[in-house]
Amino acid sequence: xxxxxxYDVLIIGSGAGGGTVAARLSKxxxxxxxxxxxxxxxxxxxxxxNMREPDMLGMFVDRGAVPSTSFEIAVTAAQCVGGSTxxxxxxxxxxxEGLVAxxxxxxxxxxxxxxxxxxxxxxxxxxxxAHVPGLDYENENNRVFRRGCExxxxxxxxxxxxxxxxxxxGFCNLGCPYGSKRGTLEVQLPEAVARGVELIPNCTxxxxxxxxxxxxIGGAPPGTQASRHAPGxxxxxxxxxxxxxxxxxxxxxxxxxxxxxxSPACGKYIxxxxxxxxxxxxxxxxxxxxxxxxxxxxDAYSESEHYxxxxxxxxxxxxxxxxxxxxxxxxxxxRSYDHLACTIALVHDEAEEHNRIRVKDGQRVLEYHLSDxxxxxxxxxxRRAGEIYFAAGALEYVSLVSDRFSITSADELASAITERSxxxxxxxxxxxxPMGGCRMGGDPRSSVTDAFGQVHGHPSLFVADAxxxxxxxxxxxxxxxxxxxxxxxxxxxARLRHF
Amino acid sequence: xxxxxxxRFFTPRxxxxxRAIAACIVPGDASPGGHxxxxxxxAIALADRAIAERPxxxxxLIALFLKVVELLPxxxxxxxxxxxxxxxxxxxxxxxxxxxxxxxxxxxFFGVKTFALLGYYGGxxxxxxxxxxxxxxxxxxxxxxxxTEGAKQ
Ligand SMILES: Cc1cc2nc3c(=O)[nH]c(=O)nc-3n(C[C@H](O)[C@H](O)[C@H](O)COP(=O)(O)OP(=O)(O)OC[C@H]3O[C@@H](n4cnc5c(N)ncnc54)[C@H](O)[C@@H]3O)c2cc1C
Numbered sequence: 198x199x200x201x202x203x204y205d206v207l208i209i210g211s212g213a214g215g216g217t218v219a220a221r222l223s224k225x226x227x228x229x230x231x232x233x234x235x236x237x238x239x240x241x242x243x244x245x246x247n248m249r250e251p252d253m254l255g256m257f258v259d260r261g262a263v264p265s266t267s268f269e270i271a272v273t274a275a276q277c278v279g280g281s282t283x284x285x286x287x288x289x290x291x292x293x294e295g296l297v298a299x300x301x302x303x304x305x306x307x308x309x310x311x312x313x314x315x316x317x318x319x320x321x322x323x324x325x326x327a328h329v330p331g332l333d334y335e336n337e338n339n340r341v342f343r344r345g346c347e348x349x350x351x352x353x354x355x356x357x358x359x360x361x362x363x364x365x366x367g368f369c370n371l372g373c374p375y376g377s378k379r380g381t382l383e384v385q386l387p388e389a390v391a392r393g394v395e396l397i398p399n400c401t402x403x404x405x406x407x408x409x410x411x412x413x414i415g416g417a418p419p420g421t422q423a424s425r426h427a428p429g430x431x432x433x434x435x436x437x438x439x440x441x442x443x444x445x446x447x448x449x450x451x452x453x454x455x456x457x458x459x460s461p462a463c464g465k466y467i468x469x470x471x472x473x474x475x476x477x478x479x480x481x482x483x484x485x486x487x488x489x490x491x492x493x494x495x496d497a498y499s500e501s502e503h504y505x506x507x508x509x510x511x512x513x514x515x516x517x518x519x520x521x522x523x524x525x526x527x528x529x530x531x532r533s534y535d536h537l538a539c540t541i542a543l544v545h546d547e548a549e550e551h552n553r554i555r556v557k558d559g560q561r562v563l564e565y566h567l568s569d570x571x572x573x574x575x576x577x578x579x580r581r582a583g584e585i586y587f588a589a590g591a592l593e594y595v596s597l598v599s600d601r602f603s604i605t606s607a608d609e610l611a612s613a614i615t616e617r618s619x620x621x622x623x624x625x626x627x628x629x630x631p632m633g634g635c636r637m638g639g640d641p642r643s644s645v646t647d648a649f650g651q652v653h654g655h656p657s658l659f660v661a662d663a664x665x666x667x668x669x670x671x672x673x674x675x676x677x678x679x680x681x682x683x684x685x686x687x688x689x690x691a692r693l694r695h696f
Numbered sequence: 697x698x699x700x701x702x703x704r705f706f707t708p709r710x711x712x713x714x715r716a717i718a719a720c721i722v723p724g725d726a727s728p729g730g731h732x733x734x735x736x737x738x739a740i741a742l743a744d745r746a747i748a749e750r751p752x753x754x755x756x757l758i759a760l761f762l763k764v765v766e767l768l769p770x771x772x773x774x775x776x777x778x779x780x781x782x783x784x785x786x787x788x789x790x791x792x793x794x795x796x797x798x799x800x801x802x803x804x805f806f807g808v809k810t811f812a813l814l815g816y817y818g819g820x821x822x823x824x825x826x827x828x829x830x831x832x833x834x835x836x837x838x839x840x841x842x843x844t845e846g847a848k849q
Binding site: 246259261267518525527534623 | 834
């Protein structure tokens, strides 16, 4: 039998967007406002994170990644309490100056003001402990990148990270086992719950409508925390529904719900920051698994070649998966795991209508094609990363986009790394920054929500996550998502007062 | 009577095909004291668990692909994949990975390779060979379990 649960506000998803909305609205709980966060994924606490790759797959959407239909790219996102902030690295960027003003003018959003969003950034950064860490955080993996860049005269910039008492174990992407990473799991959700917001894990919303939603509550998987609700179908009644299910799911949920007058833009204009890792084997031990994985980036090629190069480091399986080919060569290379340095290139992709989420037979389908410009950027980024590593003294360099397994000198980079090697399905580009699908805009024919995340034509239905962005942020997006979610929360609060 | 399968996803037949592919992906080292490859029982068991826990449609595709890999070489070599010599097996897999005409075969190979790598590199057995210490034992997960174990004894 379907149970009915009544709230004033139902928030769908507990990631960067949903967690922020929950924290901001939680002050209303004292006035008797009933708020719930329905989260499809399980509830892992820091005590549940064991740093083993196969055990932690349960934190991710589809227990891994979601490939595009063309198999050119696969998107990683989390499905657990805290959403992707539970697996992110905590790299904290403000949206580049001018981006928000550009959205306002290009998409008919006069209520969107650059100074309003910029002011939110500094407040949120304080709340979540974002800061530039000391140079004692520099491990050899980061040092190699810095030295290579310096040798080539490239600017090296330090990330701001939102961490506190970090133990530098390097396992950020499998859930922070020490609770040092200040994502919504550790900051916004505990605050919201302490004030009276109810968090319902393992609760998948299947349909939304004006005034409520349908859902299925599942059992808690082993090694995770249960909720007070028994498994089974549930009908939520809520004055306001806030969809913050992330780019992979929010537009799919709206499309599945067959809402009246839903914009034809729903699901479209997805951007992904296509990314490729590459590796260098160094003569000295690197031990990238010890210490904070990401400290530096260079934006030297951002304007001219459309990507950032960032330091990175991954566990053995993810590392092996990012190597080309199979057999003795990658196996030999992996035997030098403790001598490997790693970098990731993040491409600034354009928002294009045909890159979209569709729903087919009730299932989400991701259609995304790398543009010529993104393909060229990926190839060029792989060459540039090789130059950096050879300048730092690498013995060999390995890239997925190469006609040979191993490149042993900078002179080989241009001839070995070419677009011809970027074959879909052989090279599956990765993405961890999906954005768009419910883009904001003034015109309901070409946008899904207004400047405050309200779905056009549905005054009690809001969106508050990465899917709001009309274009890519170019930079790692979580802080911008939180800032926009805060704006949505304020509008929801004002709307509640009307009921 | 047939032995019950130790696996959740693999049948004895698909396990044998997967094992043959996994041996090509991460070959073991046969020299004395050498390391096992991705065809070890532990690696196969981990891959089996990971596939079983994926959405059912992925499992169906993997099972189908394994059968295709087994039968495809009959056209060229007159023998199924699992009865080919190692160098012949490698060349079949290289074709599957790199061919430009049949994207579904590339995707299938990518999927199987991913699970073979997960089975091998996801398990702690390989960490010594990688000079990798593995998860830190001072994390709350391990500390709490050690305490509970201690209390039981
Ligand atoms: C490995 C990794 C590393 C990253 N590192 C960084 C970084 O260093 N810096 C940075 O800025 N960004 C980083 N990101 C990206 C960042 O985490 C995301 O951009 C951000 O968390 C997205 O916020 P969101 O609210 O849109 O979605 P999410 O945070 O993904 O949250 C969406 C939530 O909704 C839930 N949900 C989905 N469907 C339903 C449903 N039907 N019912 C109920 N719940 C549902 C999901 O389970 C999920 O928990 C990283 C991402 C990954 C995967």
